[in-house]
């Protein structure tokens with residue numbers, strides 16, 4: 058019944074692949090207990106926003122034999138197969154449990170809005186980018202369900218691209234931001250962001266390319282890998 062009415066489920070799954078940059082698949086947590094420890098503080102900060110102020114965090118449990126997908130059950134439990142034990146999927150299932158109040162379809166606009174809010178507040182994604190990708194893919198979301206999210210400037214975007222790709226020229230950064238992320242930044246903005254990162258000791262120039270200075274002192278390794 059629910060599947061029948063869940064009109065944009067497949068679209069949401071497709072959107073997640075792009076919106077998460079494929080970070081919604083794979084195992085980042087070894088055990089169910091680690092998944093629970095990740096969820097608990099997030100649930101406490103989010104539940105009031107979605108009218109679930111007194112509701113304890115869902116219990117995360119092992120999947121039943123042969124279960125291939127993560128589920129948020131009507132009795133409030135979440136079950137996670139191994140490949141779903143990552144931050145994005147835990148937030149996805151938590152969003153289902155936060156959305157129940159609205160009696161929307163499972164992957165309806167309320168759910169997508171909540172999920173966008175969660176990944177932007179807790180996984181450092183960019184809300185305007187998430188909404189743009191959803192628009193492009195025809196995924197409907199409720200803007201009011203997103204809630205307040207950090208607004209990111211050019212420096213944040215440049216740092217994220219460098220983190221993903223290693224050393225890049227300002228031109229490469231501009232292309233990546235425009236084509237992949239939909240942000241059109243001019244060279245002065247890229248240079249300004251570079252300067253900010255360098256002043257904060259977060260990046261430096263290396264053979265005409267900007268490269269992040271890694272926190273644990275293995276910048277040399279990063280250069281080789283780039």
Ligand SMILES: [Zn+2]
Pocket residue numbers: 149153163164
């Ligand atoms: Zn779902």
